[in-house]
Amino acid sequence: MKVLVPVKRVVDYNVKVRVKPDQSGVDLANVKMSMNPFDEIAVEEAVRLKEAGTVEEIVVVSIGPEKAQDQIRQALAMGADRGLLITAEGEVESLAVAKLLKAVCEEEKPDVVLLGKQAIDDDRNQTGQMLAALMGWSQGTFASKVEKDGDKLHVTREVDGGLQTIALSLPAVVTTDLRLNEPRYASLPNIMKAKKKPLDKKAASEFGVDLTPRLETLKVTEPPKREAGIKVESVEELVDKLKNEAGVL
């Protein structure tokens, strides 16, 4: 099989972002950027499938600024074979991303597209589903297990009630959840090797996709602040406060 792994450059998960005073967005100047953690899980899964002999080739694609090269190189260092950077400045919405990925799918003809269930910056959880829709492909979202079974892909999904396993006809789109695997760190020799792996570059404008945003962000504000309360000295005091002060027991 051939796997396409879209990855997004996002604010590192350890960063506590600050809202800009003019409410135009969050302050991203000098903030650490990383590969979206769920996409890292997708890269890892693709590499494991390759190591198991189920996958022959892994292509990584990122849509974003020039700097998103760093995230593609990281994926190449983890074991992907080649990369494609689609450069676009500013925010590209999930629907436009899905349309660009559709164009990539038509050219690359992957059997599976593996990507994160959500990006931890905009928390939208939709790109994979949208791509599946545009391609008319099956989708297995929130995957905690992915197995090839004959000509089907079995995907176990983390759902509100527990776990659900479905069988998908190929080609398919699979989005990853946290329990799918624990991504590896790239070794130094592999980081060196990744520098020589092919990385193509195209501009988003070359694809003939309308990138005009459908959502306008009117403002970005701080969430309501929660004040820290008090420390209680004992379990007895806690129960007393919950019963008599807060009235929640």
Place this chain on the structure above:
Amino acid sequence: MTALVIAEHDGEHLSDATAKTVTAATKLGGDVHVLVAGPDAIAQAASKLGGVTKVLHAGDDAYAKQLAEPMAALIVGLAGDYDAILAPAGTDGKNFLPRVAALLDVMQISAITGVEGPDTFLRPIYAGNAVATVKSSDAKKVITVQATAFEAPSGEGSAPVEPVGEGVELPSVSDFVAEELTHSDRPELQGAKIVISGGRALGSTENFEEYIFPIADKIGAAVGASRAAVDAGYVPNDYQVGQTGKVVAPDLYIAVGISGAIQHLAGMKDSKVIVAINKDEEAPIFSVADYGLVADLFEALPKLKDALGA
């Protein structure tokens, strides 16, 4: 202006989140219809929700497991009559609604927490560290709703139920194979009035059973967990509270042995009263707790159980 709410259910019960999504839909200012793809009893339950003027019922077995491809085909077929389509932001809605949005060439507005007008919405971004006010220019709105941010509608309705879904051409690219559902007699996490969650510090499934569950049962609480506790396998995945798990907002949230990472706070910081029990007085969880107890959980929880009485 008419909105269609896609009912969320587990085959037996209409979810609480569906009712709250109806409230969000009502704020758009028009009629609200509900689509139930599932058993008739659930369509009947939906017809009693306050503010609903019509229930569409698709009873075909093809929808029983709410798989994304048939659900999207069904909803897209009905979309022509509606200005807005909403679903609770549970794992079902998150699965099929973006598919609907793409088929309609609409940019979905995900997990909204407020309705400012028929085209303007609030939604948390960056694990809830910021709130964006977004305005949609799409003619049709496709929206998932963070149900905890809305109240259930008041009053009881008696909406007519109308069958739909005849002759929808269903894609056959996916099949249900199996499910492993978590069975519990405790309240459902997202609807519960009290939630007690355990973190990595619990150390094992046995400790959850010995220290957390008895307290939950005493006070009628649902049990939740941090990602670390789920990753370690102490409790099933559907217990995870947080940015990428379930969002809860009970009257009382008790966090035990949880440090309070932003990803966890994103799932519980709108709870009315928060209690933290942690042996590290510097733990970030205390910065959002109304009542903090600096203590070893293995000493504090047995005492708590006793103090709660019989």
